[in-house]
Amino acid sequence: xxxxxxxxxxxxxxxxxxxxxxxxxxxxxxxxxxxxxxxxxxxxxxxxxxxxxxxxxxxxxxxxxxxxxxxxxxxxxxxxxxxxxxxxxxxxxxxxxxxxxxxxxxxxxxxxxxxxxxxxxxxxxxxxxxxxxxxxxxxxxxxxxxxxxxxxxxxxxxxxxxxxxxxxxxxxxxxxxxxxxxxxxxxxxxxxxxxxxxxxxxxxxxxxxxxxxxxxxxxxxxxxxxxxxxxxxxxxxxxxxxxxxxxxxxxxxxxxxxxxxxxxxxxxxxxxxxxxxxxxxxxxxxxxxxxxxxxxxxxxxxxxxxxxxxxxxxxxxxxxxxxxxxxxxxxxxxxxxxxxxxxxxxxxxxxxxxxxxxxxxxxxxxxxxxxxxxxxxxxxxxxxxxxxxxxxxxxxxxxxxxxxxxxxxxxxxxxxxxxxxxxxxxxxxxxxxxxxxxxxxxxxxxxxxxxxxxxxxxxxxxxxxxxxxxxxxxxxxxxxxxxxxxxxxxxxxxxxxxxxxxxxxxxxxx
Numbered sequence: 001x002x003x004x005x006x007x008x009x010x011x012x013x014x015x016x017x018x019x020x021x022x023x024x025x026x027x028x029x030x031x032x033x034x035x036x037x038x039x040x041x042x043x044x045x046x047x048x049x050x051x052x053x054x055x056x057x058x059x060x061x062x063x064x065x066x067x068x069x070x071x072x073x074x075x076x077x078x079x080x081x082x083x084x085x086x087x088x089x090x091x092x093x094x095x096x097x098x099x100x101x102x103x104x105x106x107x108x109x110x111x112x113x114x115x116x117x118x119x120x121x122x123x124x125x126x127x128x129x130x131x132x133x134x135x136x137x138x139x140x141x142x143x144x145x146x147x148x149x150x151x152x153x154x155x156x157x158x159x160x161x162x163x164x165x166x167x168x169x170x171x172x173x174x175x176x177x178x179x180x181x182x183x184x185x186x187x188x189x190x191x192x193x194x195x196x197x198x199x200x201x202x203x204x205x206x207x208x209x210x211x212x213x214x215x216x217x218x219x220x221x222x223x224x225x226x227x228x229x230x231x232x233x234x235x236x237x238x239x240x241x242x243x244x245x246x247x248x249x250x251x252x253x254x255x256x257x258x259x260x261x262x263x264x265x266x267x268x269x270x271x272x273x274x275x276x277x278x279x280x281x282x283x284x285x286x287x288x289x290x291x292x293x294x295x296x297x298x299x300x301x302x303x304x305x306x307x308x309x310x311x312x313x314x315x316x317x318x319x320x321x322x323x324x325x326x327x328x329x330x331x332x333x334x335x336x337x338x339x340x341x342x343x344x345x346x347x348x349x350x351x352x353x354x355x356x357x358x359x360x361x362x363x364x365x366x367x368x369x370x371x372x373x374x375x376x377x378x379x380x381x382x383x384x385x386x387x388x389x390x391x392x393x394x395x396x397x398x399x400x401x402x403x404x405x406x407x408x409x410x411x412x413x414x415x416x417x418x419x420x421x422x423x424x425x426x427x428x429x430x431x432x433x434x435x436x437x438x439x440x441x442x443x444x445x446x447x448x449x450x451x452x453x454x455x456x457x458x459x460x461x462x463x464x465x466x467x468x469x470x471x472x473x474x475x476x477x478x479x480x481x482x483x484x485x486x487x488x489x490x491x492x493x494x495x496x497x498x499x500x501x502x503x504x505x506x507x508x509x510x
Contacts, residue, residue, distance in 0.1 A: 039134065222332065
């Protein structure tokens with residue numbers, strides 16, 4: 001993504017605070033439809049769901065099969081509408097302000113309009129007292145996960161129940177490691193040793209675009225002391241942090257010695273050629289370049305690395321990869337909370353009860369789950385050794401398709417993919433034994449009172465923060481950090497931190 005596009009995307013995210021205040025009038029729902037204690041599904045309904053991504057050529061065929069089962073069980077059909085990836089930061093906020101009639105949508109704490117903001121702006125149905133009647137199986141299967149999506153003690157979304165650790169880390173090529181007698185990469189110093197070796201081999205270590213800036217920021221948080229990600233500033237920007245021992249005392253890393261030292265190091269890395277000189281205008285990410293043989297490494301989270309196993313086998317035959325997880329040395333693995341991908345029911349829905357029933361079907365009925373997650377067996381997938389694989393006769397022009405259904409994933413129904421590195425499950429199992437619960441479970445930051453400050457901070461990050469992280473400032477890196485701190489203060493970063501602390505303290509006091 002070029003810098004101008006990145007700036008537009010960041011600013012688009014910040015539109016949500018003012019936009020939601022103009023929401024159109026909401027539907028009141030159709031009431032509890034029960035007869036003699038049983039749900040009345042005599043009236044057929046069509047339910048509309050919004051998901052990220054585009055429509056695959058086979059999606060209508062998959063939905064036709066799924067709808068046969070939904071109609072037979074709950075007398076409802078599902079219609080999916082899509083928000084293309086490039087339009088998420090602009091069209092997702094508008095979805096909630098347009099007054100459009102729809103039933104369900106993907107919601108998340110890190111979405112263009114955060115889940116908690118939608119809940120507090122009355123854009124979502126409060127399903128707290130609906131779950132017993134319309135999703136009793138989900139009530140049991142999700143268990144304590146329901147606590148993760150509570151906003152002021154109420155439930156406005158259905159969380160997923162998929163074990164995942166999105167710890168960021170550094171991906172390397174085993175052949176470069178072996179050639180240079182590098183046994184293991186397990187520290188930032190080891191990363192430098194590897195990248196120096198890559199340069200000697202004629203490869204740019206992190207050959208990517210300006211998006212690398214945020215990966216480097218995640219490296220800073222992940223490798224520094226007991227710092228953990230904190231709410232307040234969107235995770236697509238240079239967000240707040242906290243000590244895992246004192247999660248209520250959030251701060252912006254820019255005001256620490258560690259950040260200043262990091263800025264100096266990133267300037268040195270840029271000078272060494274760890275990324276290209278034209279990185280601010282490059283459009284290809286380091287991950288794409290890595291699998292095309294044009295980069296020696298990339299930074300991403302573990303599920304992304306393991307999920308690219310099939311890509312690796314196809315594009316880099318005979319070359320294995322290794323992964324250094326940044327939280328490894330400091331034991332900062334955090335369990336997924338479920339609110340990273342959830343499903344909310346729109347206040348404009350005329351059938352919120354049936355929508356909740358449909359969500360339950362997609363998350364508890366094995367046949368419905370498989371169709372929604374994997375497609376039609378024999379067309380989009382087949383099972384090989386108990387894993388999802390692409391059929392030999394798969395034709396992308398006819399059979400390509402699928403849905404961005406992360407919010408519906410369930411551990412007990414999940415089938416491993418043959419294109420996944422098996423180390424995903426090995427690492428998940430190992431990390432589950434040492435991972436900590438997120439201290440922010442049950443806490444959803446309401447940014448309404450600091451929306452103007454957040455918009456100003458986003459602009460500063462796009463103009464100066466990114467350049468600092470990529471070592472591209474015209475001035476000395478320490479001078480650039482001093483200027484960055486000055487601008488953040490003027491923008492009201494202290495107001496944001498104070499708002500987070502105040503809201504979190506109220507939750508902790510309960």
